[in-house]
Amino acid sequence: MYAARRSRLRERCEAGGSDAALVSGAANVRYLSGGAPAGAVLLLGPDRDVLVCTTDPFADATGASRPADDLGVLVLSPEGDPAVAGAGRAAEAGACSLAVEEHHLTVARHRAVGSVVPRVRLSDLGTAVEQQRIVKDDEEISSLRIAAEIADQALGELLESILVGRTERHLALELERRLIDHGAQGAAFPTSVGAGPNSGLAGHVPTDRRVEEGDFLSVCLGADYRGYRSEIARTFVIGSSPADWQIELYEQVFAAQRAGREALQPGAAYRDVDRAARLVLEAAGHGERVGPRIGHGVGLENDEDPRLAPSAMGKLDACVPVTVDPGVHLPGRGGVRIDDTLVVRPEADGGPELLTITTKELLAL
Amino acid sequence: MYAARRSRLRERCEAGGSDAALVSGAANVRYLSGGAPAGAVLLLGPDRDVLVCTTDPFADATGASRPADDLGVLVLSPEGDPAVAGAGRAAEAGACSLAVEEHHLTVARHRAVGSVVPRVRLSDLGTAVEQQRIVKDDEEISSLRIAAEIADQALGELLESILVGRTERHLALELERRLIDHGAQGAAFPTSVGAGPNSGLAGHVPTDRRVEEGDFLSVCLGADYRGYRSEIARTFVIGSSPADWQIELYEQVFAAQRAGREALQPGAAYRDVDRAARLVLEAAGHGERVGPRIGHGVGLENDEDPRLAPSAMGKLDACVPVTVDPGVHLPGRGGVRIDDTLVVRPEADGGPELLTITTKELLAL
Numbered sequence A, B: 001m002y003a004a005r006r007s008r009l010r011e012r013c014e015a016g017g018s019d020a021a022l023v024s025g026a027a028n029v030r031y032l033s034g035g036a037p038a039g040a041v042l043l044l045g046p047d048r049d050v051l052v053c054t055t056d057p058f059a060d061a062t063g064a065s066r067p068a069d070d071l072g073v074l075v076l077s078p079e080g081d082p083a084v085a086g087a088g089r090a091a092e093a094g095a096c097s098l099a100v101e102e103h104h105l106t107v108a109r110h111r112a113v114g115s116v117v118p119r120v121r122l123s124d125l126g127t128a129v130e131q132q133r134i135v136k137d138d139e140e141i142s143s144l145r146i147a148a149e150i151a152d153q154a155l156g157e158l159l160e161s162i163l164v165g166r167t168e169r170h171l172a173l174e175l176e177r178r179l180i181d182h183g184a185q186g187a188a189f190p191t192s193v194g195a196g197p198n199s200g201l202a203g204h205v206p207t208d209r210r211v212e213e214g215d216f217l218s219v220c221l222g223a224d225y226r227g228y229r230s231e232i233a234r235t236f237v238i239g240s241s242p243a244d245w246q247i248e249l250y251e252q253v254f255a256a257q258r259a260g261r262e263a264l265q266p267g268a269a270y271r272d273v274d275r276a277a278r279l280v281l282e283a284a285g286h287g288e289r290v291g292p293r294i295g296h297g298v299g300l301e302n303d304e305d306p307r308l309a310p311s312a313m314g315k316l317d318a319c320v321p322v323t324v325d326p327g328v329h330l331p332g333r334g335g336v337r338i339d340d341t342l343v344v345r346p347e348a349d350g351g352p353e354l355l356t357i358t359t360k361e362l363l364a365l
Helices: A001-016 A026-034 A082-092 A107-116 A128-133 A137-159 A168-181 A244-262 A268-282 B001-017 B026-033 B083-091 B106-118 B127-134 B138-159 B168-181 B242-263 B270-283
Strands: A019-023 A041-044 A048-051 A072-075 A097-098 A120-125 A192-195 A214-222 A224-226 A232-237 A295-297 A304-310 A320-326 A328-332 A336-337 A340-343 B020-023 B042-046 B050-053 B074-075 B099-100 B121-122 B194-195 B216-223 B223-225 B234-235 B295-297 B306-307 B321-324 B327-330 B334-337 B338-343
Touching: A001 A019, A001 A026, A001 A041, A001 A128, A019 A026, A019 A082, A019 A128, A026 A041, A026 A128, A041 A082, A041 B234, A048 A082, A072 A082, A082 A097, A082 A107, A097 A107, A107 A120, A107 B106, A128 A304, A137 A168, A137 A214, A137 A224, A137 A232, A137 A340, A168 A192, A168 A214, A168 B168, A214 A336, A232 A244, A232 A336, A244 A320, A244 A328, A244 A336, A244 A340, A268 A295, A268 A304, A268 A320, A304 A320, B001 B020, B001 B026, B001 B042, B001 B127, B020 B026, B020 B083, B026 B042, B026 B127, B042 B083, B050 B083, B074 B083, B083 B099, B083 B106, B099 B106, B106 B121, B127 B306, B138 B168, B138 B216, B138 B223, B138 B234, B138 B338, B168 B194, B168 B216, B216 B334, B234 B242, B234 B334, B242 B270, B242 B321, B242 B334, B242 B338, B270 B295, B270 B306, B270 B321, B306 B321
Parallel strands: A019 A097, A048 A072, A097 A120, B020 B099, B050 B074, B099 B121
Antiparallel strands: A019 A041, A041 A048, A192 A214, A214 A232, A295 A304, A295 A320, A320 A340, A328 A336, B020 B042, B042 B050, B194 B216, B216 B234, B295 B306, B295 B321, B321 B338, B327 B334
């Protein structure tokens, strides 16, 4: 599997005139080799592919699996620079042109690489690996499915416990503990819990605000399962019955999120998915309060291509997992965020596959 | 305070021939401005200093404090590039030469910066800010002192609970919860708990291994308090009485750690501190098992300059907080790691100030 991914990338490199590539983005390295300890780089060709790192690349705890192929592994001393060593290896093996990831490599490391291989032409690999990662294979989707299931379980358990009086921070920590209880390697991203005026804020960092009667409570979490990261957000009302403004706002965001989900199909433009959800919120008078995009790809990174945004170029393919996550926040009052992870599927296969199945009814807890 | 730090950096830039600087390393930005949301950059001069970011830089939850000085703040749309916008601002203000952090900026962003300000000469700021951060002021040291106290409290509470039968993962999560209970913004770095054969491993990622009678249990944690990060590691024995090999190994690592601590004084070469601890372990036959360095600076980053390592160049100053953290791991059996955070002080002031005060006796739990 990893070898097949590297073959595809090699073809692309050769078409671009490079006989070797140095991949340094962490998720890209993991995608192509199965392991990615901090700072590791992957040298692709010109002869053998080599993972260059400073620590054992296949420690069990990260969920990385040792590739069953002919990938070489070169472990440097802890003070070594894998990019420099990888470039040196490429030059020894006769590379004439080495494509590097200029959007990951710092200027200083790029210069260090250039100075050890003065006769090798350095070119830009660009986002070739990121683009290759957009469409997922069955194994990747099944990891994401498990990651989504774990987040559903953690969230479901939280909802059964008493919430009033507890702080955002503690609820976030408890969710992260439950993710791990259910088999996650960790949280896919920092869990966000927002109560009352903090509800509905994207990426809100949990505070010591306690949950009170009448609050909106919004929760956004995800599990990392074998490196693959799910994402889900739900918003609840605390107490017996929601206020009218809460019901109205919830229905607006829910309608926008549904419109976004329904727009997911192979061939749909990224910007049209964004537009489907955004129009609903604009019609409700929340145009100014909607974030810059309505969803994004998920996989080895929590936030990867594609972006579902007004200015995004490109069209969805089948087997692309994305989030649809609109939200509206009313300053001082709070807000609503509803977020699912789905996989784009053709109509004939039943349309988009919903991975995060926690109910989206407005629950009063 | 932030303005004074920026003045010092400005003097250094001007001496290097640059009339403006673009600081993009996250901890560097925070050091100079008090706030550092993801992706923010700080433009230093040529006229006014400006923090350029895509989200509100002074959200309470991160513990960042709004500077009470004349720093300008420019908030871009979420899709904006702060480095590009900052460089544009520098050019408008008449900058001729802009120093950038080539070890933080990627090649792609550097090029984007260069293309928006074609008439400005780009130079390298190097690690000027990192060097300026090495010696801490009283306020920084008092944040570190609190961060160390919080980690001591979290660790102390864990030791009073039942450990046998619990997994490394759960112990690590519980420690992180307790850090937050005691007022930390979060863990300073991922908490490491290693039981039995995993004990003594640097940076061990907690697994589902359960704590058993007779195990060594090593724990490494730290608190983030207002951005400042403490570090402590201790190793315990589980059960009534340690085995002979455990007592022997513990005494060897303890002696090495003490030798390292005692070598901390203003004017001591970084490498001599490393050497003091390393010699003890070499004499005990563990030379091959000692890591590449015996300690490192702490502050806004968990692992910052100086490095206390055989090849490190430089000498300690007063008011430099460092760790002394030797460890030895015997494959298949386990090992010992003992780690303190201390501040270098002159002999006349009583020598190094120990911030992490949890006992280093070998406790049987």
